Amino acid sequence: MSDVKPPLLDVEHLSIALPASRRVDGQGGDLTLVDDVSFSIRPGERVALVGESGSGKSLTARAIMRLDGEVRLTGSIRWDGGELVGAPEPVLRSLRGDDISMIFQDPMTALNPVLTIGEQVAEPLTVRGMSKTEALARAGEMLDRLRVPRAKERLRAYPGEFSGGMRQRVVMAAALIGQPRLLIADEPTTALDVRVQEQVLDLIVEQSSELGLAVLFITHDLSIVAGLAHQVIVMYRGRFIERQDVDALFAAPQHPYTRGLLGSIPRLDADPSARLSTVDEYMARSREAADA
Amino acid sequence: MRDALIRISGLTKRFGTLSALDNVSFDVRPGEVLGLVGESGSGKSTVIRCMVGLTRPTSGTITYDGIDLATAGRADLHRYRRDVQMIFQDPYSSLNPRMTVKQILEEPMLVVGGFSARQRQERILYLLHRLGLQEEHLARYPKHFSGGQRQRIAIIRALTVEPKVLLCDEPVSALDVSVQAQVLNLLRDMQREMGLTVLFVAHDLAVVKYLCSRIVVLHHGLVEEIGDVAQVYGAPQAAYTRELLDAVAVPDPKVERARRAARLERLAAAR
Amino acid sequence: MILEKEPLLPRNSISGFVSRTLFSRSWPVIDSIAFALVGLLLVLSIVGPWLAPHDPYAVDPLIALEPPSAANWLGTDDTGRDVLSRLLAGAPLTILAAVSVVVGATVIGVLIASIAALSPRWLDDAIMRVTEIFLSLPSLVLALGVTAVLRPSLSSIIIAMVAALWPPTARVTRNILRETMTSAYVESARVIGVSRLRLMLRHALPNSLDAVYVLASMEISGSIVMMSGLAFLGVGAPPPSADWGSMIASGQEFITTAWWISLFPGLAITIAALAFGLVGDAIRRINDPASRRTR
Numbered sequence: 001m002s003d004v005k006p007p008l009l010d011v012e013h014l015s016i017a018l019p020a021s022r023r024v025d026g027q028g029g030d031l032t033l034v035d036d037v038s039f040s041i042r043p044g045e046r047v048a049l050v051g052e053s054g055s056g057k058s059l060t061a062r063a064i065m066r067l068d069g070e071v072r073l074t075g076s077i078r079w080d081g082g083e084l085v086g087a088p089e090p091v092l093r094s095l096r097g098d099d100i101s102m103i104f105q106d107p108m109t110a111l112n113p114v115l116t117i118g119e120q121v122a123e124p125l126t127v128r129g130m131s132k133t134e135a136l137a138r139a140g141e142m143l144d145r146l147r148v149p150r151a152k153e154r155l156r157a158y159p160g161e162f163s164g165g166m167r168q169r170v171v172m173a174a175a176l177i178g179q180p181r182l183l184i185a186d187e188p189t190t191a192l193d194v195r196v197q198e199q200v201l202d203l204i205v206e207q208s209s210e211l212g213l214a215v216l217f218i219t220h221d222l223s224i225v226a227g228l229a230h231q232v233i234v235m236y237r238g239r240f241i242e243r244q245d246v247d248a249l250f251a252a253p254q255h256p257y258t259r260g261l262l263g264s265i266p267r268l269d270a271d272p273s274a275r276l277s278t279v280d281e282y283m284a285r286s287r288e289a290a291d292a
Numbered sequence: 293m294r295d296a297l298i299r300i301s302g303l304t305k306r307f308g309t310l311s312a313l314d315n316v317s318f319d320v321r322p323g324e325v326l327g328l329v330g331e332s333g334s335g336k337s338t339v340i341r342c343m344v345g346l347t348r349p350t351s352g353t354i355t356y357d358g359i360d361l362a363t364a365g366r367a368d369l370h371r372y373r374r375d376v377q378m379i380f381q382d383p384y385s386s387l388n389p390r391m392t393v394k395q396i397l398e399e400p401m402l403v404v405g406g407f408s409a410r411q412r413q414e415r416i417l418y419l420l421h422r423l424g425l426q427e428e429h430l431a432r433y434p435k436h437f438s439g440g441q442r443q444r445i446a447i448i449r450a451l452t453v454e455p456k457v458l459l460c461d462e463p464v465s466a467l468d469v470s471v472q473a474q475v476l477n478l479l480r481d482m483q484r485e486m487g488l489t490v491l492f493v494a495h496d497l498a499v500v501k502y503l504c505s506r507i508v509v510l511h512h513g514l515v516e517e518i519g520d521v522a523q524v525y526g527a528p529q530a531a532y533t534r535e536l537l538d539a540v541a542v543p544d545p546k547v548e549r550a551r552r553a554a555r556l557e558r559l560a561a562a563r
Numbered sequence: 564m565i566l567e568k569e570p571l572l573p574r575n576s577i578s579g580f581v582s583r584t585l586f587s588r589s590w591p592v593i594d595s596i597a598f599a600l601v602g603l604l605l606v607l608s609i610v611g612p613w614l615a616p617h618d619p620y621a622v623d624p625l626i627a628l629e630p631p632s633a634a635n636w637l638g639t640d641d642t643g644r645d646v647l648s649r650l651l652a653g654a655p656l657t658i659l660a661a662v663s664v665v666v667g668a669t670v671i672g673v674l675i676a677s678i679a680a681l682s683p684r685w686l687d688d689a690i691m692r693v694t695e696i697f698l699s700l701p702s703l704v705l706a707l708g709v710t711a712v713l714r715p716s717l718s719s720i721i722i723a724m725v726a727a728l729w730p731p732t733a734r735v736t737r738n739i740l741r742e743t744m745t746s747a748y749v750e751s752a753r754v755i756g757v758s759r760l761r762l763m764l765r766h767a768l769p770n771s772l773d774a775v776y777v778l779a780s781m782e783i784s785g786s787i788v789m790m791s792g793l794a795f796l797g798v799g800a801p802p803p804s805a806d807w808g809s810m811i812a813s814g815q816e817f818i819t820t821a822w823w824i825s826l827f828p829g830l831a832i833t834i835a836a837l838a839f840g841l842v843g844d845a846i847r848r849i850n851d852p853a854s855r856r857t858r
Contacts, residue, residue: 344754346750346753370756377755386747386751388749388752388765399755399757403756403757403761
């Protein structure tokens with residue numbers, strides 16, 4: 001990870017709001033979902049965006065590619081120097097699948113059951129004009145790279161024949177085939193079993209290192225972030241509450257919420273007779289200390 | 293006192309050609325917290341479902357306090373239903389959206405019978421306060437509560453009839469991290485206070501270690517290992533158990549990086 | 564301001580429904596129109612006959628086949644009866660009749676569906692197979708059969724329609740109930756040992772009724788058209804019934820010359836069917852997004 005390269009993605013004072021007209025009861029003014037967040041990602045850097053449900057982490061990541069049409073973005077998202085907020089749709093479309101690509105949580109529904117995996121992995125290339133034969137050849141290579149067994153033969157197979165972990169690899173192959181510079185992964189392992197989760201995370205780290213691929217990894221699980229990320233951002237109710245280097249964050253978390261999250265995870269190496277502290281307890285303790 | 297409160301013996305469940313459970317046997321001892329661990333498809337949820345009658349096993353027996361459930365008479369079954377309560381995984385769908393909290397909490401006592409209106413009220417209020425909720429919550433509907441609160445309501449519901457056994461089907465998996473610890477502590481506290489016997493189904497090994505004293509490891513419907521938590525986690529006998537333990541991430545960057553490097557090295561060497 | 568806590572989802576009650584829908588700024592216009600129309604139609608079917616300017620059954624050959632005028636806003640038919648008055652008189656015969664058909668079919672259908680859903684698989688299948696046999700009888704044949712046995716009248720046609728409508732209602736409702744019964748809260752109740760009756764009345768039915776309401780409004784829509792069609796074919800209340808289907812029939816021969824006799828009842832049927840259908844859509848839309856959880 002180099003300090004000299006300029007950031008690939010530079011987000012400044014981004015706010016995401018749901019306009020009043022779109023709200024459930026149509027009242028109450030705009031609902032601010034994400035408030036004034038700023039961060040940047042350098043080439044090859046892996047950034048983890050950690051938060052619980054309702055924290056706004058998915059929204060923030062999705063805003064980069066403007067996937068949610070009904071929200072309003074204010075602030076700046078600069079990709080490679082160019083401003084994305086307010087940019088016309090064709091600009092974003094050219095980025096998606098090419099420079100920036102995304103994988104989602106549920107591998108079971110991410111693939112179209114009536115198309116072969118070869119077709120789906122090759123799609124980012126074929127829609128950009130590459131010949132089908134060449135695209136399929138590259139698809140086979142990519143699947144091979146991601147250690148899908150007998151990749152070239154399986155190109156004609158359908159998603160239904162694959163397990164969850166394998167499907168996630170197929171999804172990753174499709175995401176990486178266009179040689180993106182940034183991969184956004186929205187809770188890609190939450191729905192997977194532990195062993196499969198480990199494999200998928202290993203793959204992400206491996207490919208990221210080999211291809212110089214930057215990764216924005218969204219999750220609620222702090223434990224998997226430890227070995228994966230360079231930079232960790234903790235989100236709570238639409239705000240960034242802590243942003244640090246991974247080693248620094250785990251060694252000395254600053255915000256009581258982060259401390260609470262870390263402290264309340266049951267650990268394999270913990271003393272089982274010790275009582276688990278809850279996040280609320282951490283936050284209360286810090287308030288008491290502040291009052292004292 | 294018998295050594296096994298519940299005995300699962302040769303439990304098998306087949307769906308067509310698929311074996312969800314294959315000759316599963318284990319004991320649940322009185323007062324213990326037994327963990328039932330496995331990945332998806334291991335059959336752990338099926339075991340619980342057989343125990344509460346939601347699924348009928350293909351073969352095998354389930355014995356409670358010496359009584360075979362398959363041949364039990366009405367009185368024994370009634371006692372079983374009172375003694376054995378269940379907590380479901382998804383707090384968002386395990387409470388009837390059209391019943392108030394009070395109605396939800398009262399129902400088991402009404403069904404089991406033998407609780408006067410005053411006893412019901414007392415029981416509910418006591419448990420409500422004990423688990424950190426307020427009396428005004430009784431008139432509201434489940435939709436007004438967060439996941440953690442709903443799970444607490446589900447726990448209260450289970451405890452109202454003074455059960456002896458609590459079957460928990462992944463009760464914290466669907467909850468946010470910040471809430472998990474709270475619910476786990478509550479379960480631990482209530483188990484100790486009431487001397488409950490708990491069967492705790494989970495996929496998260498660290499959570500199981502926190503709560504349980506003994507553990508059963510399932511894989512594709514087969515029992516891989518049974519033993520004390522300290523022993524199984526310290527020196528696992530089955531290769532599968534070892535794999536599961538190895539795959540658990542530790543919140544320590546240096547450790548994780550080292551482990552990943554070792555794994556990738558092994559993979560590269562294997563190619 | 565910043566973030567509210569988890570937004571409170573709408574309450575499950577009529578007042579919640581009303582406040583949630585009518586006072587919402589994001590209420591689609593089409594839904595308001597639909598509800599207003601249905602309201603208007605129901606009111607008309609109750610008070611309509613009293614509002615009629617002329618006697619709907621008064622025959623007056625002197626003013627037969629008159630086009631719409633100041634005296635007869637929608638014209639007169641071939642026997643001199645005022646079309647508007649007949650339309651108003653026919654409103655209860657068409658709309659309330661359709662509503663009673665659906666109410667009857669729904670009550671029977673829900674009852675049978677409940678029994679089937681609670682039964683062991685084999686009995687459930689048996690009940691459904693029998694239901695499907697009834698389903699396979701075309702309603703026209705059924706209607707003819709029933710009216711052959713009973714005297715042709717409005718009540719006999721209602722009975723025939725109920726006989727034709729309860730099977731599909733039962734089948735759809737049973738599927739909805741079975742689906743609801745897979746929910747965790749229903750399983751939770753079974754685990755507690757709740758009796759089957761209570762399971763149905765307390766847990767399964769109340770949570771399935773939303774879908775039943777939608778089904779019912781769609782069926783009212785369909786019944787209006789069906790009954791009018793049957794009346795048009797002569798299998799309905801005998802003349803001089805002012806139900807809209809019969810009105811269209813009586814205007815058939817004059818379609819090119821005195822088009823108003825068939826047109827207005829035809830329009831009325833179309834509007835009524837559309838309105839009830841849109842209401843069904845509206846109910847479905849209201850219940851659907853509200854039930855989506857925010858996690």
